[in-house]
Amino acid sequence: MNEKIQLYQQELIDITSRINDGDGVRQTNVPGLKTVRSCNTSCTHPTIYEPMFCLLLQGGKKLRMGEKEINFKEMSYLMVPVMLPVIGEIVNACNEKPYVGVSIDLDMRILSELVSDIGEGFYANGPNGCCMNNYDVDEGILSVFQRLLQLHETPKDIPVLLPMLKRELMYRVLNGPGGVQLRQFLMHDSNASRMSKVIEMIRDNFDEPLKVKHLANAVNMSESALYNSFKSVTSMSPLQYQKQLRLNEARRIMIHEGLEAATAGYKVGYGSPSQFSREYSRLFGAPPAADINRVRNSVGA
DSSP states (O other), rough: HHHHHHHHHHHHHHHHHOOOOSSEEEEOOOTTTEEEEEEOOOOOOOEEEEEEEEEEEEEEEEEEEEEEEEEEEEEEEEEEEEEEEEEEEEOOOSSSEEEEEEEEOHHHHHHHHHHHHOOGGGGGOOOOOOOOOOEOOHHHHHHHHHHHHHTTTOGGGGHHHHHHHHHHHHHHTHHHHHHHHHHHSSSOOOHHHHHHHHHHHHTTTTTTTOOHHHHEEEOOOHHHHHHHHHHHHHSSSSHHHHHHHHHHHHHHHHHOOOOOOOHHHHHOOOOHHHHHHHHHHHHSSSOHHHHHHHHHHHOOH
């Protein structure tokens, strides 16, 4: 890490500490821009990532997506171009050196506009691969995040400067080392863009039986080609993807809406309470009632 990047690192940690001096995630005054901080390592935590760009300033985290594991290290960034079920674990954090990160929603509209403005031919085709990867950060991206975080302290500047900064960030991301794979999701009729459409269809109908033939027809692929492409992009099968969406949503509604396990399972598409409980325990490490009690007790502690 060169001296200039080290200076950016310390300044960005200082700014995020002023915004968020406790543990947890905090939304800044800037729409879509969040900070996260933790002084403790964590157990594995299944969750759903929405499309986002995440910069890790300090600490370390392990992320598992299907069969793939990523070691997310400090001063690297992570791109998630589609909704993705992941299992995360903070592995490097303490009071003296907390886990510190910042994330912003990945604006696919701006990315598509940039590709359209510059021309798809400018962006050479790259290999299709897993949609979530991390890369070492550069000074250009750090500079944009510095200015984005500073907007938190000058809210009056947000309406004018935020659109420009988001566009600059998306441009730098497209032209960085992670841009090769990200661009595949923006190219017309690429396998990645087809899988993005499949993911949207599963997301919008996750509580219904999965019909792979219907998905394959929608993107003009054979069932075997869809299965292989989907697994290449997400590191899981369409059925595994749907299952994790269902279980995460069931957990959310049990916590926030107070539904009982059988009702929550039925609402997300499970016809069998025993199957729901079994698959829930496999993902979250405890049966639904015990897990929800554990979550509520930890929040109240």
